[in-house]
Amino acid sequence: NFMLTQPHSVSESPGKTVTISCTGSSGSIASNYVQWYQQRPGSAPTTVIYEDNQRPSGVPDRFSGSIDSSSNSASLTISGLKTEDEADYYCQSYDSSNQRVFGGGTKLTVL
């Protein structure tokens, strides 16, 4: 079964840049789009990146997404960290049967 693996947690200081990775277990992660979701405590998820590197309207350009085929991974980079960025982040893609697959989530702490 296709799986997406994320680090359990990351932390960084305000104003700095952090990158969260999402590694595919098999196949090529570049074959299907990757989405990234932000979930603040007690709130529903919101989309911060769709189709690998596209930002929905209203999402600041501090958020960016990329794909690295050599490591079969996707990354979410947040620059100029703010305390409001503290949240859980989930990556999501598709397996070969067009089924959505979520990563386990990464808790971002901004301290």
Add this chain to the structure above:
Amino acid sequence: QLQLQESGPGLVKPSETLSLTCTVSGGSISSSSYYWGWIRQPPGKGLEWIGSIYYSGSTYYNPSLKSRVTISVDTSKNQFSLKLSSVTAADTAVYYCDGDSRNWGQGTLVTVSS
């Protein structure tokens, strides 16, 4: 901007069927998105995809839930629905609907208990 809102019972008895509806506003369900989906999140855990229905009518379900899940669309009401049969306590979760992985509902907590 599409808005999605889940609705349905917050409490379901074991062995019964969980039924939820997602109402779409700000656009037509027939043309606003390529697909519509249901996702759930057990308390304190991560996101789990339940299934999706595409504009073509095709449905895709999580293999672990496939035997119990039905997703359908009612274009006349601009809604799509989820039915999950034979529920147990393990189905207790916040249930979310979404469109094209871009627009999410606020979620609704469903507790399975007698």
